[in-house]
Amino acid sequence: MRKxxxxxxxxWRAGFLSIxxxxxxxxxxxxxxxxxxxxxxxxTLLAAGTVxxxxxxxxxxxxxxxxxxxxxxxAMFHVGPYYRNRGDPLPMPVFxxxxxxxxxxxxxxxxxxxxxxxxx
Numbered sequence: 001m002r003k004x005x006x007x008x009x010x011x012w013r014a015g016f017l018s019i020x021x022x023x024x025x026x027x028x029x030x031x032x033x034x035x036x037x038x039x040x041x042x043x044t045l046l047a048a049g050t051v052x053x054x055x056x057x058x059x060x061x062x063x064x065x066x067x068x069x070x071x072x073x074x075a076m077f078h079v080g081p082y083y084r085n086r087g088d089p090l091p092m093p094v095f096x097x098x099x100x101x102x103x104x105x106x107x108x109x110x111x112x113x114x115x116x117x118x119x120x
Contacts, residue, residue, distance in 0.1 A: 018056070018115070020032055021118070024118075033081065034075060037074040077098065077100075079096040079118050095120065
C-alpha cells in the first residue's frame with residue numbers, strides 16, 4: 001500500500017481507497033462484497049459494502065468509521081462468492097475464497113491505496 005497526494009478523490013474519506021479488478025475479464029469486480037475491520041484487542045467491523053462499477057469499494061458506513069486513527073486494519077474481500085454469483089465454474093478448492101489485507105495506517109491525514117487484482 002502506498003501513499004498518494006490524491007486525498008480529495010477517495011470514496012473512503014479518511015484517506016483510504018481500494019480498487020478491485022477482475023483480471024480474468026479485464027473489468028472492475030463490480031458487486032464483490034468487502035468489509036473493513038479495525039484490529040486491536042478485538043476485531044471490530046467498521047463497514048461492509050460492495051465494489052462499485054468503477055472498481056472502487058463502496059462502503060457507505062465507512063464515512064464515519066473509516067481509518068481515522070493510526071493502527072492496524074483489515075480489508076476482507078469475498079472473491080469466491082463473487083465468482084459463484086456470476087455463475088463462473090470454479091475448481092474445488094477455489095483458488096481465492098476470501099482475501100484479507102492487513103495493513104497499518106500511520107498517518108490518517110495521508111491518502112493510502114490498496115489495489116487488488118483477482119482471478120477465479
